[in-house]
Amino acid sequence: MADVTSSDSALRRFLHGLPGVDAVGLEARAAMLSSRSIKTTAKAYAIDLAISMIDLTTLEGADTPGKVRALCAKGIHPDPTDRGTPHVAAICVYPDMVKTAKEALQGTAISVASVATAFPAGRASLPVKLADTADAVAAGADEIDMVIDRGAFLSGRYLSVFEEIKAVKLACVRPDGTAAHLKVIFENGELSTYDNIRRASWLAMLAGADFIKTSTGKVAVNATLPNTLLMLEAVRDFRESVGVKVGVKPAGGIRTTKDAIKYLVTVNETVGEEWLDPHWFRFGASSLLNDLLMQRQKLSTGRYSGPDYVTVD
Template identity: 70%
Template sequence: MSTSTTTDSAARARDLLGVSGLTNRALAAWLHGLPGVDQVGCEARAAGLKTRSIKTDSKRWAIDLAISMIDLTTLEGADTPGKVRGLATRALVPDPSDPSTPSPAAVCVYGDMVAVAKETLGESGIGVAAVATAFPSGRASLEVKLADTREAVAAGADEIDMVIDRGAFLAGDYLTVYDQIVAVKDACTRADGSAARLKVIMETGELVTYDNVRRASWLSMLAGGDFIKTSTGKISPAATLPVTVVMLEAVRDWHALIGEMVGVKPAGGIRTSKDAISFLVAVHEIAGEDWLDNTWFRFGASSLLNDLILQRQRMSLGVYSGADYIADDAPSAY
């Protein structure tokens, strides 16, 4: 582990918490001192965001933006090199009938498939994200989690999507969760000093309460996560708009406090253009325009791309092409 990286993170955390040493007691006091989430108010706000309508020109822009924000994903035990090549090729040419269609931000795969995706994508500029740290359970020793991360980075991963130890978090062992994020962040550093970006998956469906989502968001940012992410896509509920509202408030408030932007990635269960646009409306109204960019907001999805392309074609042609004319290679979990 890089001593300087760990020292910098710990020093910032101590300064922010106003303590001389990081302990579970200090982290618990800080996290439980955050304002509570009004469940009724949060869900009412999310419901209101879903009712917003946008004009035709804005909708066309929003659809293109949403496509550019997708992490096109396959995370199945039956993934093969051929399937990953097919998904990466789909990312390169999302709609063969319209070369103006933007490409997704990244292709997200298991670590052992990073090299295959990287080779297929070449110099396209589309990133490769790898899930790591014993995804999706997170039930492994720290040594295994770090080896998992380092192997993916060495294979060429541009981004690492790690899972937190939800058991430790729910038991109040916040220091373990913090230390593991810091260690994985350090493992994202390459030999040349550059680093893969780290997305921290909180698995919000297992955190039970919005207060826990807020606390996990702040803990992940304190430890140096570049993104906070809702879900693995393997647990229901996965990404919901109310949970994403809480996370967007967290990154907004973190930026106001620290001056540092952190990205947000809802993943799992977002399948329609209407859903995606509701999330973009939430980004605009809660976090702000700076987050309306795939550097700072992503959708973890695959089937979403099909619906966005169908809607895009309808706006261009005036009629639906029909789902039979769109590639259907989306894994069921997404």
């Protein structure tokens, strides 16, 4: 694939040579998968799996160290009344809160993820984006969620986006040679078309993304089942072509257990059971966890406790 990224024109030819997306077929398949009925023990398994895949997130201007510590405590023990509840996959915060989260999660298997590269708009120079990334990594971030330059992508400057992802990937490397995992956010709602989402998926994977992510959660249209299905298909095809496995993270707008299970069914039916693992699939969410906990309590007690019985993030 080296020839594909040798020049802007070569990369453009490759990306525009990808098969066009059949929008009707894609949406019909997503609708079909979302109609699957999951009950009893399978539902209990799916709920615990979804909890273990959550990047529990706070990305607000009003974030404080106390709020981040409280979120970390919830991530470690989502249901304090049931220590059998799995912990979440990661806590996702802004770079200046990474150190606080890292300290609060010390001794656990929960990762600290940090948004970077002038999140959420990505409107900054490359040196600023790299400094933002390096700052988060130096503070202890295990994962970096970067945003692509949508303006460059939409104007056809694909090689510029490719080189920026590669540069951020390099900035994720620590002095000891280990590296934070890189999740590349497309902001699908701004890419507008399914063809653009497919091209962005291949572009990011060619540049070395460990994960591809739907959205920031900061725009009107975030994760949808069809665009996540499309990204899962791209991941499957990329592995078949290149032999490299890449994760997928839908983020924004996934709030209910019913929605989360639809995504898990789609993962299983598209890329297979091996992707049903927090190392390869994540939910970017803040409110989803509460609904999963309420449904989990209902399965175990037979009663629906309601939102007053889970912590408010």
